[in-house]
Amino acid sequence: MALPVVEYLKIPDEGEPYLEGHKCEDCASIFIGSRNVCPKCFSRDKMEKIQLGNKGKLYSYSIVFRSFPGIEVPYISAIVDLDEGGTIKGNLIDCEPDPEKIKFDMPVEVVFDDALGRKDAEGNSYISYFFKPI
Amino acid sequence: MSDVYVIGVDMIKFGRFPERTVPNLGAEAALMALDDAGLTIEDMQALYCGNLGQANAMVGQRILQEIGQTGMPVVNCSNACATGATAFREAWTSIRAGLFDVVLAVGVEQMGKGLLGGTGAGKGIPKEGLLGSGTMPAVFAEAGMEHSRKYGTTFEQFAKISVKNHHHSTMNPKAMYQIETPLEEVMNAEMISYPNSKLMCSVNVDGSAAAVLVSEKKAKELGMARAVKVRASALTSDPYQERDLVMPDVNTCTRKAAKEAYEMAGVGPEDIDLVELHDCFATAEMLHYENLGLCEDGEAGKMIDEGEVALGGKVPVNVSGGLLSKGHPLGATGIANIYEVCTHLRGEAGERQVEGAKLGLTHVIGLGSACGIHILEKVN
Ligand SMILES: [Zn+2]
Numbered sequence: 246m247a248l249p250v251v252e253y254l255k256i257p258d259e260g261e262p263y264l265e266g267h268k269c270e271d272c273a274s275i276f277i278g279s280r281n282v283c284p285k286c287f288s289r290d291k292m293e294k295i296q297l298g299n300k301g302k303l304y305s306y307s308i309v310f311r312s313f314p315g316i317e318v319p320y321i322s323a324i325v326d327l328d329e330g331g332t333i334k335g336n337l338i339d340c341e342p343d344p345e346k347i348k349f350d351m352p353v354e355v356v357f358d359d360a361l362g363r364k365d366a367e368g369n370s371y372i373s374y375f376f377k378p379i
Numbered sequence: 380m381s382d383v384y385v386i387g388v389d390m391i392k393f394g395r396f397p398e399r400t401v402p403n404l405g406a407e408a409a410l411m412a413l414d415d416a417g418l419t420i421e422d423m424q425a426l427y428c429g430n431l432g433q434a435n436a437m438v439g440q441r442i443l444q445e446i447g448q449t450g451m452p453v454v455n456c457s458n459a460c461a462t463g464a465t466a467f468r469e470a471w472t473s474i475r476a477g478l479f480d481v482v483l484a485v486g487v488e489q490m491g492k493g494l495l496g497g498t499g500a501g502k503g504i505p506k507e508g509l510l511g512s513g514t515m516p517a518v519f520a521e522a523g524m525e526h527s528r529k530y531g532t533t534f535e536q537f538a539k540i541s542v543k544n545h546h547h548s549t550m551n552p553k554a555m556y557q558i559e560t561p562l563e564e565v566m567n568a569e570m571i572s573y574p575n576s577k578l579m580c581s582v583n584v585d586g587s588a589a590a591v592l593v594s595e596k597k598a599k600e601l602g603m604a605r606a607v608k609v610r611a612s613a614l615t616s617d618p619y620q621e622r623d624l625v626m627p628d629v630n631t632c633t634r635k636a637a638k639e640a641y642e643m644a645g646v647g648p649e650d651i652d653l654v655e656l657h658d659c660f661a662t663a664e665m666l667h668y669e670n671l672g673l674c675e676d677g678e679a680g681k682m683i684d685e686g687e688v689a690l691g692g693k694v695p696v697n698v699s700g701g702l703l704s705k706g707h708p709l710g711a712t713g714i715a716n717i718y719e720v721c722t723h724l725r726g727e728a729g730e731r732q733v734e735g736a737k738l739g740l741t742h743v744i745g746l747g748s749a750c751g752i753h754i755l756e757k758v759n
Contacts (some may be wrong), residue, residue: 250509283675305521305524307518308572310571312514334625334626343383351414360504360509361509374510
């Protein structure tokens with residue numbers, strides 16, 4: 246049974262994995278990860294859990310050629326604005342690591358897959374999310 | 380409230396000193412600043428010490444163990460790469476508040492080699508290269524690409540910033556490097572995180588810098604000949620921005636600090652003769668031309684293309700060589716920048732002197748985020 250790579254990736258008993266956000270009922274800002282007070286409008290206890298959308302657009306990126314030892318390069322570190330609100334960061338896959346091939350605002354889909362074969366000390370495998378050009 | 384003056388300031392030549400200790404490096408700059416002021420440790424009423432790597436290890440007190448344990452109050456502070464500026468500002472605040480007339484600020488850092496940052500292992504498995512990159516070159520590349528997306532800024536324009544700063548450092552004997560790097564060399568250097576090549580990343584070095592700050596009363600008593608007036612000090616954290624959680628924001632906090640600093644000094648960006656700003660990566664420097672109001676939004680690329688930010692240009696930026704070439708010992712950087720601007724205002728910068736400099740601005744960013752800005756003025 247694979248575990249979620251981050252706390253905000255949810256794996257329901259039935260159905261597809263999804264990303265969870267928190268939305269402020271007062272100002273409609275969306276956050277990744279849970280919190281009680283809105284850092285934008287300072288409202289307290291107005292956060293509701295929401296399921297984040299699976300479609301978005303590439304906002305910014307970098308092509309990483311040097312990372313920490315053992316991390317496979319190159320890869321595209323991408324910042325994606327989700328169409329239904331929220332911004333998340335992750336790897337852009339199925340896209341050549343070439344600035345000519347990467348376009349701002351290109352539509353992408355959030356997909357869920359094994360976390361590149363990485364396992365923790367107990368040998369558990371993990372599910373991560375990735376961005377894929379549509 | 381008393382005006383505040385820098386009466387002594389200095390930095391060691393940045394380099395790699397693995398055989399020395401953090402307090403020992405800090406002590407050297409402290410003594411140099413005291414000598415520059417013509418004062419002794421006994422004259423100091425307090426020490427404000429900035430260091431990141433040993434933030435929990437009483438670096439300020441250990442500096443005093445090397446240069447004189449007078450029993451003065453010591454404040455140790457850390458604020459990411461704004462650490463040195465924060466220590467300087469705390470020193471400034473204490474004089475403004477009327478607590479002291481003569482205080483010492485020291486910034487010091489001993490750096491390892493290698494990449495800074497990272498998304499951290501935390502629980503479970505490493506997230507680096509899985510959920511994007513948390514390395515500093517990548518984070519600042521993404522911030523630079525946001526500028527590209529808005530204004531079409533090119534890799535070549537970012538690279539020109541490194542050419543400029545490396546050129547400047549050939550005239551600064553205290554810089555880590557004194558080596559020209561032509562554009563092709565910068566663009567063809569090993570790519571670390573596009574669009575930041577290796578020569579577009581700041582250098583990890585060891586270093587220290589220190590300043591003696593005094594009240595107006597004390598400055599008059601000691602003589603104003605080489606005094607530099609602190610016209611403004613601003614420190615901000617990052618106001619809420621919608622992409623904060625995945626994209627640390629260095630822009631909003633800089634704009635806020637710049638606005639506050641210009642207001643406090645009663646001057647505008649057009650009055651500034653030189654700027655030392657936080658070029659931790661070439662992509663970062665580009666953003667701050669606009670953030671500091673040196674040009675209109677969208678015109679930063681033009682600033683570098685037309686040489687307006689080079690020595691001899693309209694507003695020279697990072698004539699010290701900047702973090703890219705002088706080096707970036709995190710906790711020392713914020714005071715080393717102040718040293719550079721003071722040296723120009725005193726007319727003592729030699730070959731790289733910005734002629735007729737009367738007003739200078741220093742800027743640092745600590746990711747997470749903190750922005751510190753100081754505006755300094757020539758007195759005589
Ligand atoms: Zn809110």
